[in-house]
Amino acid sequence: MDVSIKKSGGQIANAIIIPMIVVVISAVIGIFGLLHWSARLSDENARQSEQTLIAGALQITQNYMVKQQTGVVVWDKAFHIVNEASSDPSWIYSNMTHWLFQTYGFTRSILFDKDYQVQHAYAQNHRFKWLTPQAIDQLKPAIAKVRARYITSFSKTPSGLFRFTPNDIGTRNSIAESGVILLGADPYVFSAAAVMPQIQSISNKRTPPAVLVSMAPLRGEKLKNILEMTGLDSFVLARQQIDREGVGQYLLRSPRGTDVGLIAWHASQPGSQMMNRINPFLALAALMIAAVVIAVVVFTRQMTRRLARSEARAVHTSRHDALSGLPNRSSFHTLLKDALEEGLTEGTGTAVVYIDLDHFKDINDTLGHSAGDKVITAVAQRLRRVLPASGIVARISGDEFAMVLKGCESDEWLDYILDQVQDEIGRPIMIGSRELFASLSMGAAIAPRDGDDPDELLRKADIALYDAKANGRGRRSFFEASMELHVQSKDKLSRELRLALQNDQLDLAFQPQSDSMVKRIVSVEALARWTKEDGTAVSPSLFIPVAEETGLINELGMWVLNKACAKAHEWPGITVSVNVSPNQFKHPRFVEKVMAVLAANSLPPHRLEIEVTESVFAGRNDSVLKALRRLKNLGVKVALDDFGSGYSSLSYLRRFPFDTLKIDRDFVSDMNGNAEAEAILVSIIQLGKALGMTIVAEGIETADQVDFLQSHGCHRLQGYYISKPLSEARLKTFLQDFDPPYQQGLSVTFPARSRAV
Ligand code: C2E
Numbered sequence: 001m002d003v004s005i006k007k008s009g010g011q012i013a014n015a016i017i018i019p020m021i022v023v024v025i026s027a028v029i030g031i032f033g034l035l036h037w038s039a040r041l042s043d044e045n046a047r048q049s050e051q052t053l054i055a056g057a058l059q060i061t062q063n064y065m066v067k068q069q070t071g072v073v074v075w076d077k078a079f080h081i082v083n084e085a086s087s088d089p090s091w092i093y094s095n096m097t098h099w100l101f102q103t104y105g106f107t108r109s110i111l112f113d114k115d116y117q118v119q120h121a122y123a124q125n126h127r128f129k130w131l132t133p134q135a136i137d138q139l140k141p142a143i144a145k146v147r148a149r150y151i152t153s154f155s156k157t158p159s160g161l162f163r164f165t166p167n168d169i170g171t172r173n174s175i176a177e178s179g180v181i182l183l184g185a186d187p188y189v190f191s192a193a194a195v196m197p198q199i200q201s202i203s204n205k206r207t208p209p210a211v212l213v214s215m216a217p218l219r220g221e222k223l224k225n226i227l228e229m230t231g232l233d234s235f236v237l238a239r240q241q242i243d244r245e246g247v248g249q250y251l252l253r254s255p256r257g258t259d260v261g262l263i264a265w266h267a268s269q270p271g272s273q274m275m276n277r278i279n280p281f282l283a284l285a286a287l288m289i290a291a292v293v294i295a296v297v298v299f300t301r302q303m304t305r306r307l308a309r310s311e312a313r314a315v316h317t318s319r320h321d322a323l324s325g326l327p328n329r330s331s332f333h334t335l336l337k338d339a340l341e342e343g344l345t346e347g348t349g350t351a352v353v354y355i356d357l358d359h360f361k362d363i364n365d366t367l368g369h370s371a372g373d374k375v376i377t378a379v380a381q382r383l384r385r386v387l388p389a390s391g392i393v394a395r396i397s398g399d400e401f402a403m404v405l406k407g408c409e410s411d412e413w414l415d416y417i418l419d420q421v422q423d424e425i426g427r428p429i430m431i432g433s434r435e436l437f438a439s440l441s442m443g444a445a446i447a448p449r450d451g452d453d454p455d456e457l458l459r460k461a462d463i464a465l466y467d468a469k470a471n472g473r474g475r476r477s478f479f480e481a482s483m484e485l486h487v488q489s490k491d492k493l494s495r496e497l498r499l500a501l502q503n504d505q506l507d508l509a510f511q512p513q514s515d516s517m518v519k520r521i522v523s524v525e526a527l528a529r530w531t532k533e534d535g536t537a538v539s540p541s542l543f544i545p546v547a548e549e550t551g552l553i554n555e556l557g558m559w560v561l562n563k564a565c566a567k568a569h570e571w572p573g574i575t576v577s578v579n580v581s582p583n584q585f586k587h588p589r590f591v592e593k594v595m596a597v598l599a600a601n602s603l604p605p606h607r608l609e610i611e612v613t614e615s616v617f618a619g620r621n622d623s624v625l626k627a628l629r630r631l632k633n634l635g636v637k638v639a640l641d642d643f644g645s646g647y648s649s650l651s652y653l654r655r656f657p658f659d660t661l662k663i664d665r666d667f668v669s670d671m672n673g674n675a676e677a678e679a680i681l682v683s684i685i686q687l688g689k690a691l692g693m694t695i696v697a698e699g700i701e702t703a704d705q706v707d708f709l710q711s712h713g714c715h716r717l718q719g720y721y722i723s724k725p726l727s728e729a730r731l732k733t734f735l736q737d738f739d740p741p742y743q744q745g746l747s748v749t750f751p752a753r754s755r756a757v
């Protein structure tokens with residue numbers, strides 16, 4: 001059971017927990033991912049804005065250079081000198097290139113003439129060959145733009161001349177382009193401006209300009225300015241890209257688009273900083289979530305396991321009997337069905353055994369329900385112990401059990417097992433200090449011989465049990481087809497008996513009992529008779545057990561008692577014996593009813609004798625003994641009937657002071673010439689006499705029996721030899737015929753055998 005609980009608990013837990021863990025982990029990963037993504041985004045934004053900042057600062061620096069250069073390039077004099085056929089290099093040096101160095105720190109300058117040739121080059125502290133075709137090539141696009149803008153600044157006059165009218169000539173702005181180029185290993189910021197007149201000029205053709213390119217190294221002063229403008233940290237110029245986290249980079253490109261180098265700085269990375277700050281909290285949150293998840297997992301597992309356990313318990317309870325712990329009726333049915341299918345596939349027999357605990361009601365009534373419960377528990381334990389491992393035992397109802405025995409080989413095999421069951425149950429059961437002896441009646445049906453349907457087999461096992469009980473307790477029967485007929489006829493019989501009672505179709509016969517010495521009829525035994533409407537007589541040994549089983553015995557018994565007491569007046573001085581079954585004593589007011597009948601018929605109690613059999617002691621039914629004692633105290637005589645027929649125990653004689661002991665007719669019939677039987681008979685007579693009882697011998701059929709019993713002092717005789725049971729009318733005649741010779745003679749001459757009724 002435990003394994004299945006774990007399994008189903010685990011399954012339920014997995015069904016809940018796994019999706020839950022997946023959802024939680026996904027949510028945590030999602031949140032963490034989102035945070036990291038937005039941090040990266042914010043880093044990227046910061047980097048971009050820092051790049052924009054640098055681009056702006058660089059542009060400002062370039063614009064400023066353009067402005068500084070303006071004084072030299074927008075100058076009539078310079079325009080004329082530069083464009084003269086034989087320009088003066090020293091003038092250009094001192095007024096333009098060197099002046100620009102001295103004033104603004106332009107360390108290098110190149111003057112391109114209108115034909116795009118290097119007219120003049122200036123370098124301060126040059127340690128390398130800087131004026132290379134590559135350097136000029138980098139500048140080309142900027143110079144081309146300046147030349148183009150310059151040319152397009154000419155407008156044609158109506159006279160066909162060209163007027164040089166740059167848009168903002170009045171504000172002394174130059175036509176310039178600026179940018180960065182690589183000279184040697186260093187980036188230089190440059191401003192390339194057309195050398196142009198200060199005032200509007202008119203010429204007959206559009207002449208391209210001379211262009212002065214003035215440069216200053218980016219490293220040093222300029223870079224410092226840019227750093228101050230941007231306010232960024234750890235500014236450096238680098239040649240190669242830096243693959244490092246947290247380094248911002250701004251690529252410098254020449255107008256030609258070639259790589260000039262880059263400005264690197266320590267990127268501010270607000271996202272990463274934020275992440276660094278919140279990472280410990282995130283870790284803590286992750287830990288807490290993990291702890292919560294683990295707690296939830298553990299809790300859910302426990303809950304589901306508990307749930308599964310209580311579910312299993314509920315299932316177990318619904319399938320088992322609470323007292324004995326055995327499977328109950330409904331689960332037995334399922335187990336039986338499975339066992340039958342198994343037997344069918346394996347080709348083996350399966351026995352179904354119904355078990356009834358004998359006289360369990362008596363145990364409950366006399367010793368109380370807790371004692372009854374203890375007996376049930378003990379029997380259940382013993383059945384389980386004695387059963388083969390593959391066997392099944394269940395509690396069907398109060399005192400009913402059922403077993404399934406798989407692999408039933410033969411009737412002998414089953415007999416052997418049931419012997420063991422009976423032996424085990426037969427051992428004393430201790431209830432407190434009391435020893436109880438339980439016995440079982442068992443009925444068995446075997447598949448496939450008696451059928452293979454569970455219901456059919458159970459019904460047949462029940463019929464067999466019924467048969468076992470009918471043959472006396474502590475027995476067992478295997479189902480036979482004839483039993484079914486028997487049960488059916490019993491059902492019919494009980495219905496007919498009920499009708500016969502209602503329609504007053506029963507009658508009484510009276511069998512006289514004679515005193516063995518005085519030769520006088522001293523008593524008559526009332527015996528119930530039933531003749532059906534079709535004339536068939538039904539024997540009391542058939543219908544009395546049926547009446548007992550159906551409870552009709554109470555009604556029938558009272559009818560007999562009433563009628564016997566009513567008739568007793570017709571035979572003054574003679575006792576009337578009435579048979580009373582143990583079940584009649586179960587009626588709580590039985591004694592009161594007897595008293596009422598005696599009173600109603602004005603019959604003195606000593607004229608009535610109650611006959612009970614030994615079965616009255618079964619189950620130590622104290623309430624029956626109590627009722628018998630009350631009757632005896634009232635003066636009613638009590639006889640022990642059929643002594644020696646059942647499990648005779650002399651202890652019965654000590655437990656209740658019977659007035660009369662009726663020796664069973666089997667002892668008398670066994671007697672003829674059998675020394676052992678005679679010895680037993682004699683000792684019973686002596687024992688009874690020693691206990692002060694009147695001894696009656698039943699079933700006297702021969703004169704020899706009369707002689708023997710007379711000679712051993714048996715008090716009374718009853719049997720066909722004296723008289724068969726007689727009808728009321730015939731008894732009257734019999735008594736008249738019988739009495740006279742008895743009162744005088746010593747010799748015994750009994751009348752001719754009378755006809756039985
Ligand atoms: P029982 O009380 O032992 O009654 C004696 C039985 O022995 C009677 O059978 C009777 O006919 C028979 N009998 C008497 N003398 C002889 C004989 O010499 N030879 C043979 N073979 N039989 C003899 P019956 O009338 O068939 O009754 C059978 C049993 O039915 C009775 O046995 C008694 O236990 C029960 N019974 C009869 N009437 C009643 C009744 O009204 N109430 C109850 N509770 N049981 C009754």
Ligand code: MG
Binds near residue numbers: 525579611641
């Ligand atoms: Mg009797």
Ligand code: MG
Binds near residue numbers: 641642662664698
């Ligand atoms: Mg008898």
